[in-house]
Amino acid sequence: PATVRGRFPDALAGTLYRVGPAGHDLGGQRYHHWFDGDGMVQRFVIDGAEVRHQGRYVATAKRVAEVRDGHRLEQAFGTILPGVQPPASPDGMNVANTSVLPLGDDLLALWEGGSATRIDPATLATRGLRAWRADLAGLPFSAHPKVDPDGTVWNFGVGASQGMLILYEIAPDGTLRRADAMPVPQIAMVHDFAVTDAHLVFLMPSLVFDNARSAAGASFLDSHVWKPELGMRVLVVDKKDWSRRQMLQLPAGFLFHLGNAWAQDGPSGTLIHLDYVRSATADAVFTSNREVMRGRRVRSVEPQLVAATLNLRTGEAVQHALGLAAEFPRMDPRRVGLRHRRVVHATQVFEDRPGFGAVALTDVENGRSQRFAYGAQALVEEHVFVPDGDRPGWILGTALDVAQKKTVLSCFAADALDDGPVAQATLPYALPLGLHGSFVPARQG
Numbered sequence: 001p002a003t004v005r006g007r008f009p010d011a012l013a014g015t016l017y018r019v020g021p022a023g024h025d026l027g028g029q030r031y032h033h034w035f036d037g038d039g040m041v042q043r044f045v046i047d048g049a050e051v052r053h054q055g056r057y058v059a060t061a062k063r064v065a066e067v068r069d070g071h072r073l074e075q076a077f078g079t080i081l082p083g084v085q086p087p088a089s090p091d092g093m094n095v096a097n098t099s100v101l102p103l104g105d106d107l108l109a110l111w112e113g114g115s116a117t118r119i120d121p122a123t124l125a126t127r128g129l130r131a132w133r134a135d136l137a138g139l140p141f142s143a144h145p146k147v148d149p150d151g152t153v154w155n156f157g158v159g160a161s162q163g164m165l166i167l168y169e170i171a172p173d174g175t176l177r178r179a180d181a182m183p184v185p186q187i188a189m190v191h192d193f194a195v196t197d198a199h200l201v202f203l204m205p206s207l208v209f210d211n212a213r214s215a216a217g218a219s220f221l222d223s224h225v226w227k228p229e230l231g232m233r234v235l236v237v238d239k240k241d242w243s244r245r246q247m248l249q250l251p252a253g254f255l256f257h258l259g260n261a262w263a264q265d266g267p268s269g270t271l272i273h274l275d276y277v278r279s280a281t282a283d284a285v286f287t288s289n290r291e292v293m294r295g296r297r298v299r300s301v302e303p304q305l306v307a308a309t310l311n312l313r314t315g316e317a318v319q320h321a322l323g324l325a326a327e328f329p330r331m332d333p334r335r336v337g338l339r340h341r342r343v344v345h346a347t348q349v350f351e352d353r354p355g356f357g358a359v360a361l362t363d364v365e366n367g368r369s370q371r372f373a374y375g376a377q378a379l380v381e382e383h384v385f386v387p388d389g390d391r392p393g394w395i396l397g398t399a400l401d402v403a404q405k406k407t408v409l410s411c412f413a414a415d416a417l418d419d420g421p422v423a424q425a426t427l428p429y430a431l432p433l434g435l436h437g438s439f440v441p442a443r444q445g
Contacts, residue, residue: 002044002051006423008411011388014441015121016044016396016409018381019109020434021097023057024293027071033078033221034289034433038063039097039109039117041124042431044398044409047442051409051425058096058109058117059126077112078221078290090138091115091129093220098143099436103153104174106130110143112158112191113220121440132168132176139166143436144192144257149334152177154195154239156202160209160220163187165235167200167242180242188233189224189282194261194274195239195337201261201274201310204233206252207282226282228252234310234317236272248310248317254282255303259329259343259364260336269313275343275364277326278306278319297354303327305345307364322367327356328382328436332393341365342414344395346380355379355433359397361417370418377403379433385414386439396439400430407431 021037024030031037039058044051057063066073072081074092087093094114101108101116108116108130115138118127131137140157147153151172156165163185169178188204195201206228214223231249238244261274283300291298305326308319325348331340341363346356349371359380360371374380383397392415399408407430410421 002053002409002425002427004049004051004423004425006411006421007049008046008051008423008425009388009394010048011391011441012046012386012394012396012411012439013048014046014439014443016046016384016437016439017100017102017107017121018042018044018398018434018437019058019097019100020432020436021095022432023063026066029072029081030293031076031079031081032290032293033076034292035097035285036076036079037095037097037432039095039111040432040434041100041107041109041119042434042437043121043124044425046409046425053427054124055431056124058119060091060094060096060117062092062095075219078219080217080219090140097435100438101145101147101153102438102440103170106174110141110145112143113140113160114138116141132170132179136176136179141168142191142193145170146193146195146336147333148195148197148337154200156190156193156200158187158190160187160189160223161211161214163209165190165202167237169239178242182242182245184235186227186230188230189285192255192257194258194276196261196263196272197337198239198263199261199272200237200239201258201272202235202237203250203255203258203276204235205254205282206230206232207254207285221285224282236310236312246312246315248315250308250317250319254279254285256285257327257329259305259345260331260340262337262339264339269311272310272312273307273339274310275305275307275329277303277329277345278321279303292354302348305329305343305362305364322362322364324360324362324367324369325356326360326362330382330384332385332387334387342385344383344385346382347371349373350376359383359395359412359417361395361414372412372417372420374399374401377401381434382436384437384439398431398434400433401426405430 022040
């Protein structure tokens with residue numbers, strides 16, 4: 001149980017699931033990259049003035065075997081420790097540590113390069129891998145699926161060594177409707193994508209996979225090469241007919257996450273508006289997320305919230321920065337693929353601190369933003385938007401209070417974020433810093 005100050009609104013009666021890398025140390029060895037840790041799922045059950053937490057490791061085949069043997073057996077995303085072997089199967093490196101997707105009776109724990117892992121939503125027990133189809137077993141199912149307002153799930157996977165992009169369309173009940181693969185020359189490290197009501201939109205950063213580096217023994221991360229001459233390629237795919245594709249071009253850059261996209265038909269043709277978090281280089285994934293494992297901070301250019309417009313008739317793509325440091329963008333789940341204005345994101349207000357110190361709600365059309373700073377001794381994690389009928393809704397998320405060495409769960413009114421939390425639950429301990437999550441209302445449970 002957590003200690004609760006205030007009362008969480010009725011719209012927040014339900015469960016917030018989160019996942020992230022944990023267990024970086026085993027057998028006297030420590031991973032060199034934050035993203036390498038074994039997945040640990042967190043479950044916050046919210047009921048008014050009561051909040052209960054449970055955390056549990058995902059029992060991936062990798063973790064089970066390595067804990068049994070007391071040392072690392074497989075390579076990791078960014079670390080190759082002495083004595084480990086190349087993965088024996090497509091899921092050999094799967095740590096299920098990046099995101100979660102409630103689907104049917106399962107909670108799916110997701111990673112970049114392998115299968116979805118089925119989790120029991122009530123106990124967090126691992127149920128095994130999700131096989132969408134026999135010929136798809138072990139193929140990448142990415143960590144950022146998009147769920148249309150009608151419940152349709154869209155996702156992708158990157159087959160880096162094969163230069164392939166795999167697409168998935170899944171019905172609301174969890175059955176596979178379609179899956180196919182398309183070749184993409186000089187495939188990039190694609191972590192996220194966006195959808196409109198009619199399109200799938202992929203921003204391909206200037207970081208591309210190099211088979212020669214991989215064959216020479218580099219880690220998966222270090223098998224990528226920065227090629228700014230390629231720019232930021234934008235692949236737009238028709239939702240109904242995946243053979244209808246168009247490639248556009250933005251200036252070179254790197255990204256992890258997009259917020260949302262929506263299409264507008266007009267006299268100049270179809271325009272796609274989207275927002276994403278752009279970095280000038282990929283330094284964060286190569287350097288910052290490694291140095292943090294040593295307790296060191298490396299200063300780098302903060303990622304910025306950017307709005308872009310794609311003209312599908314002329315092929316022109318333009319963007320402008322909104323002037324805000326940002327990461328972990330989330331929005332109203334009812335507006336996925338539709339016109340939206342508000343994006344919830346982490347932001348930085350303390351330049352001499354690592355990570356993010358505040359949560360913000362930004363209007364992507366005019367750049368106006370409200371924010372709440374947790375304080376100089378806090379590390380802010382992803383916050384999600386929770387709808388509440390016709391009312392403004394709520395913002396729900398976690399932060400690590402470094403001074404208290406405790407994790408806090410906070411709720412804010414979406415129309416008064418800068419007023420501070422209306423309710424806050426403090427755990428009696430600190431959780432490993434996580435990545436992404438999903439809120440499930442109790443009425444859906």
